[in-house]
Amino acid sequence: MKGLKQKFQERVYVSQVPESYGKPPPGLRRQMFDIIFEADTPAGRRFDIALVFAILLSILVVVLDSVPGLHREYGDILNVLEWSFTTLFSLEYLARVICVQRPWRYISGFYGVIDLLAVLPTYFSLLVPGSSYLLDIRILRLLRVFRIFKLTLYIEEYTRLGEALSASRRKIMVFLSVVLMAILILGTVMYVVEGPENGYTSIPVAMYWATVTMTTVGYGDITPHTHLGKAIASFMMLLGWGILAVPTGIVTAELSARRGDRRSGPARTGPARPAAVPRFCAQCGSGGHEAGSRFCKDCGAQL
Amino acid sequence: MKGLKQKFQERVYVSQVPESYGKPPPGLRRQMFDIIFEADTPAGRRFDIALVFAILLSILVVVLDSVPGLHREYGDILNVLEWSFTTLFSLEYLARVICVQRPWRYISGFYGVIDLLAVLPTYFSLLVPGSSYLLDIRILRLLRVFRIFKLTLYIEEYTRLGEALSASRRKIMVFLSVVLMAILILGTVMYVVEGPENGYTSIPVAMYWATVTMTTVGYGDITPHTHLGKAIASFMMLLGWGILAVPTGIVTAELSARRGDRRSGPARTGPARPAAVPRFCAQCGSGGHEAGSRFCKDCGAQL
């Protein structure tokens, strides 16, 4: 398990570990590297913050452009803004590629792909001009929204929650499989009991209804009409409503246990301390070190 | 962090700490001060209880007046009651301003603004007569309902829950951002898959639908019609339904830990004990002392 977990972390962190990209020798490229990839200098931090704002604003432009009214009135301005952001992100992408020693590692990594997907769609839209190709444009908008994944690089608190969930994953898989079995079985039961004349036109549709019901969403687009159907539906609702207690218990037990383990550790809930800890260990390249750490938690080398 | 938390507490408590308003020298004003701002004398407590009742009744008047049938039949009586309460609260406001040494501190503080908003709208309604200005009247009603914030001053149990939530706030922020990202991404996916002809007219509308679905509210005003849309929607429902486990786990872990820390402390869950503890420390002005405390928990001075 530790092997799997470490491999997974490495795959994500390779994208995050500039050392694995290769730090260039001191010079202009090194200056760019320190600003773009590291966050332990004032310039580095300002770059990060500015980039976050740019990402959020560019997403807002995509979202607003999808509203027909706003598209008609402000379409030109939004288009100009979109191209500005695309240019900005393209320059940033080129800067990243230029200032590392091994650019291919970045380009083929997780964040390299995301950064590319953040700019390509706008260029594609040049190739498919005309608002008649609405679906193309709609798909392109979707890709631009993926810029938001660039943001996750900046937030370390995800790591803790991610670890808690990851540790519970076997229990969660078991729970999910029970839920899916229930949706399959009970959906089929309702398909048999109610039938297509009452809206349950096939087993997949009945399974969709079962999901809508057991997760207590309850759209009302399909509802049981027979008395037996209503009785079975009531049972399903109580079941779905109650078994929500299970994953909650799993996650809570996991979080409570972790809390106990680290009661004496560094305070978890303080604001980000501007401690001068490099984000990545120079020795092994692993990230996610606690603020105030003096030694790398994975290889023991001094940070 | 302790600095931020202390500053926040101070900002709220400055409104609550009569000492910071300036206690007047003994006399009539001092008597009024003790009744209105303090609650450690019988008269003070009776004033508080009467004021709570007045606030609740005045809100009831505003609520009932919004019902068209009741407005037609009892509009006059309700209007009279509304003016009575407004007069009462105006007198109370003036009394508060008069009996403190530094009135501007009260007027510009949180509760001073609330108290003013509680009475101004009724006066504004004199300036905009006529039921044709329905929106104005509707907005004025909204402001009067803010009187309810005056009530929070009287309940100390909020502090503990507030502290528990406040300590978990970083985890909650992370969780919220994950949810918002999911709503954005999945909403955009459904906008692409279903399209305006199925009700998903723009990305904001699709995000509204995604929120309705992932929080399991499920109005049914917009529902997926394509098979792929229904499949994605089912995934979103299970996701939303399941990730409710996360904040629950966060809050529970926090509350459980606090429980352990204070097992030997004063009983938390008893009824309010009528101990003669001044609500605010004479030395430092901090509030929120446990019933039965002998010394101020912030400065150590005797209460």
Added chain:
Amino acid sequence: MKGLKQKFQERVYVSQVPESYGKPPPGLRRQMFDIIFEADTPAGRRFDIALVFAILLSILVVVLDSVPGLHREYGDILNVLEWSFTTLFSLEYLARVICVQRPWRYISGFYGVIDLLAVLPTYFSLLVPGSSYLLDIRILRLLRVFRIFKLTLYIEEYTRLGEALSASRRKIMVFLSVVLMAILILGTVMYVVEGPENGYTSIPVAMYWATVTMTTVGYGDITPHTHLGKAIASFMMLLGWGILAVPTGIVTAELSARRGDRRSGPARTGPARPAAVPRFCAQCGSGGHEAGSRFCKDCGAQL
């Protein structure tokens, strides 16, 4: 607090403690008393089980009789059954009154009133004959359903859950008041933003919608139409969905703590052991003793 809790327990238990009704001297009445009120003899237990079945069947009769189709076809049989049960319960009631020394204590107690409400409606229906008085009959059916409260006397596990909830009650009250404030404020906001032309006809109706939304029920009978309304509604949904974490955390923390306290105590989750423990302490009359207890937990006297 212990005073309040003890008084409350006494009020409920007075109805449950036959000793407080007055145990009759040995004889026929004493035999009836032991069968009806006590459960530590085989006859007493069989009486209890038979009574539970009778109660459940009589409720089923009331429920089935409300279905128009069944009422038409089987109305006579259901009526005969209803009168049989009513006669049975009347005889049981009379038996209870006869075999205690202080009948008035039973008649005026909680369970005495319930037992009376279980039989009176059927007699009332003689006084209001004719199916034109549908509302009367509907109300009478409601009262008969209250028989189910007689069942709670027989299940002791309620006590533990009740205690856990009772200990958390101050926190629950605080939470509830926050929720009600949110429903009031946000409901009024939506009333102002959407207005009667979109379904929000008055503040009470808007509060009903706010409750439907924040509890994630989401009927869809009223939905926001304006963009601002949809945005505010989305915020409310996330708020309601998330703050469910709070009472869950409260109750879980309470239950977890109790579990720790009684780890070494008697096993909680075993089946009911047929230990010969009188249900009520002869000395002080308190009930709810654990199976296997040798001494009364409230007064220390030997059981």
Added chain:
Amino acid sequence: MKGLKQKFQERVYVSQVPESYGKPPPGLRRQMFDIIFEADTPAGRRFDIALVFAILLSILVVVLDSVPGLHREYGDILNVLEWSFTTLFSLEYLARVICVQRPWRYISGFYGVIDLLAVLPTYFSLLVPGSSYLLDIRILRLLRVFRIFKLTLYIEEYTRLGEALSASRRKIMVFLSVVLMAILILGTVMYVVEGPENGYTSIPVAMYWATVTMTTVGYGDITPHTHLGKAIASFMMLLGWGILAVPTGIVTAELSARRGDRRSGPARTGPARPAAVPRFCAQCGSGGHEAGSRFCKDCGAQL
């Protein structure tokens, strides 16, 4: 209680314990037995994996065949696939019956019945030809979906969750009965208040609506129309929404306690370790041993 629990486990495990079926003497039958019933040889594991895939694919065939469009276009292919799987499962069933010493034990056990139900319906469909018998075909499809129960034999993590739930079962029963009482009482109240003219046509229908509301599903097919009805409904929504906290607390407390008990035990959340542990103890036949166990946890014999 331990007696009941052990009996229950035995009933399920008898189906799972090949030793109870009787291991045949070494030979061809013994080879088949080791492949089919045991999973500690590579051949045995490959058989298991192949069988799981076959089960999932056969269910997919049943699900797809229920979609009218797919049934029309691909009905023949799906029919051929269905018969292939049926033949496969029939051969597997016969293999199982042949290679054990005491076949009747397998045939009459839980998994024997499931395996039979997995194949019989397709044979029955020969007896009721013609798509006019839609309901028959729909019921037959339901039975084939039960194949999924064969899968549970393969996953051991269920056991732990099952134990946690089983230990809390008395608390869960109490909670369920409170919920059912509330649904009955409040459903009847709404039947009285709203009446058939507003959709509440009988007490069972009102109870269905009460379930829909208290589990926060909220279809909207029946909604309250009177003011009093809306008020009662709001109360019910808050009640249902809030009391979800209770079972969550129960399960979480149970899971947290178990975590504490086994902190020093074998790691719970690792991937399946391919340790050569026979699935069932040769001495007593009990299953569910942890990977890496050297001795049977029920009888102490060496594995």
